[in-house]
Amino acid sequence: MSEKQSINFLRGVPAEEALSRLIPMASEGYEKVIRRYGTDVLQYGHFTGFKPLRDLIGSFHRVDPERVIVGNGGLEVISLFFKSLPRESNIIVEEASYDRVLLDAKCYGHHLIGVKLTPEGIDLNQFRDLANKNAVAAFYGIPFHQNPTGINYTEENRKDVERICREYGIPCVWDICYQALRYDGKTNGSIEVSEWGPILTSSFTKTISPGTKCGYMIVPNHYVGHLSGIIANTRINPNLPTQAFIADFIESRRYDDFVKYLCNLYRPRMEALNTALNSQFPGAFPVAISGGFFAPLTLENISSDKEATFIESAKQAGVGVAAAWDALPPNCKEEKRKKGLFIRLTFPAYEPDKIEWGILSLKETADRLA
Numbered sequence: 001m002s003e004k005q006s007i008n009f010l011r012g013v014p015a016e017e018a019l020s021r022l023i024p025m026a027s028e029g030y031e032k033v034i035r036r037y038g039t040d041v042l043q044y045g046h047f048t049g050f051k052p053l054r055d056l057i058g059s060f061h062r063v064d065p066e067r068v069i070v071g072n073g074g075l076e077v078i079s080l081f082f083k084s085l086p087r088e089s090n091i092i093v094e095e096a097s098y099d100r101v102l103l104d105a106k107c108y109g110h111h112l113i114g115v116k117l118t119p120e121g122i123d124l125n126q127f128r129d130l131a132n133k134n135a136v137a138a139f140y141g142i143p144f145h146q147n148p149t150g151i152n153y154t155e156e157n158r159k160d161v162e163r164i165c166r167e168y169g170i171p172c173v174w175d176i177c178y179q180a181l182r183y184d185g186k187t188n189g190s191i192e193v194s195e196w197g198p199i200l201t202s203s204f205t206k207t208i209s210p211g212t213k214c215g216y217m218i219v220p221n222h223y224v225g226h227l228s229g230i231i232a233n234t235r236i237n238p239n240l241p242t243q244a245f246i247a248d249f250i251e252s253r254r255y256d257d258f259v260k261y262l263c264n265l266y267r268p269r270m271e272a273l274n275t276a277l278n279s280q281f282p283g284a285f286p287v288a289i290s291g292g293f294f295a296p297l298t299l300e301n302i303s304s305d306k307e308a309t310f311i312e313s314a315k316q317a318g319v320g321v322a323a324a325w326d327a328l329p330p331n332c333k334e335e336k337r338k339k340g341l342f343i344r345l346t347f348p349a350y351e352p353d354k355i356e357w358g359i360l361s362l363k364e365t366a367d368r369l370a
C-alpha cells in the first residue's frame with residue numbers, strides 16, 4: 001500500500017540529509033574544541049561571544065572584532081538590540097518581514113511601521129517620507145532572499161536605503177542570514193560596513209544547523225558598551241562550546257564546503273518551486289526565487305471568511321500551510337488582507353517532486369473553494 005503524500009510548507013527547516021551529513025563533523029568538532037579550549041569554553045566568560053569566532057567574523061566583514069557580538073542565534077542578538085532601544089521606539093520594517101522579529105519587537109513596546117517592498121528592494125520615496133514624518137529608532141530589513149517574499153534587493157536600492165538612514169540618523173539593520181544561500185549560480189555581493197554602519201546581523205542556523213543556535217551582530221564602536229551591558233544583564237555568556245565549534249568549522253574550511261553543498265542540494269528544489277508556482281499560480285508571487293528558504297503566495301480567491309476552511313482542506317489533503325498575518329506590520333495588514341490569503345512557503349527540506357505535488361494540491365484546494 002502506498003503511503004499518503006504530505007508536505008509541510010510551514011516551518012523553514014534545513015533538509016534532514018544536510019543535518020545528517022553534519023553529524024560526524026559536529027561530533028568531531030565539538031570534541032576537538034572542548035579538548036583544545038578546555039575550561040575556557042566550559043566556564044563563564046566571553047560575554048559578547050567567543051573571542052576567536054569574533055575575530056574570524058570581524059576579518060570576514062573587515063571590521064574591528066570589538067564591534068562583533070556573537071550570541072545564541074540571530075533572533076537573540078536582534079532581540080538584545082531591540083531591548084537596547086528606548087521602550088516604545090518606532091521601527092521601520094518591510095511590509096512583510098520575519099514574523100518572530102516583529103513579535104519580539106512588540107514585546108519591548110516598539111511600534112512597527114511597514115514600508116512597501118518592490119522587486120528591487122523597498123519603496124524609497126515612501127521610506128524617505130516615513131523617515132521625515134516619524135522619530136525612527138531603527139530600520140530592520142532582510143536584503144538577501146527576503147523572508148518571506150524571497151526578494152533580493154538590488155545593490156543600488158540597498159545603498160540608497162543606507163544613504164537615507166544616514167541622512168536621518170536612523171540605525172540601518174541588515175539581517176543577512178540568507179546572503180550565502182543563493183542557488184542560481186550567482187553570488188550575492190558583500191555589504192561594506194563603515195564606522196557609522198550599517199549594523200549587520202546574521203545567523204548560522206540555516207548555513208550549519210538550527211540546533212547549534214549561533215548568530216551575530218556588528219554594531220558601531222560607540223554602541224558596543226551599551227549593548228554589552230544589556231547582554232550581561234540578560235544572559236551573561238552565550239553557548240561557548242558551540243561558538244568554538246563554529247570557529248573551528250570555519251577555520252578548517254569545512255564551513256565553505258558545507259555551504260556549497262547546501263546550495264547544490266537546494267538548487268533543484270528552488271527550481272521545482274519556481275516552476276510549480278509559475279504554472280499553478282502565475283502572477284501570484286512577485287519574483288522568481290533565487291535562494292534562501294521562502295516564497296510568498298497570495299491566494300486571491302481565498303477571502304477571510306474562507307481562510308480557515310482552506311487551511312483545513314489543505315491539511316486534509318496532506319499540505320501544511322498557515323496564514324502569514326504575523327509577518328505584517330499593523331499599517332500593512334488591512335490592505336494585504338483585501339488581496340486574499342497570504343501564506344509563506346518553504347522548500348529546502350523537500351525533494352522537487354514533493355514540492356510540485358504540494359503546490360498542485362494547494363491549487364486544487366483553492367479551486368474547489370472558489
Ligand SMILES: Cc1ncc(COP(=O)(O)O)c(C=O)c1O
Pocket residue numbers: 012072073074075076098142147175177202203204205210213214215
Ligand atoms: C530573517 C531571519 N533572521 C533570523 C532568523 C533566526 O535565526 P536564529 O535561528 O539564528 O535565531 C531567521 C530564521 O528563520 C530568519 O529567517
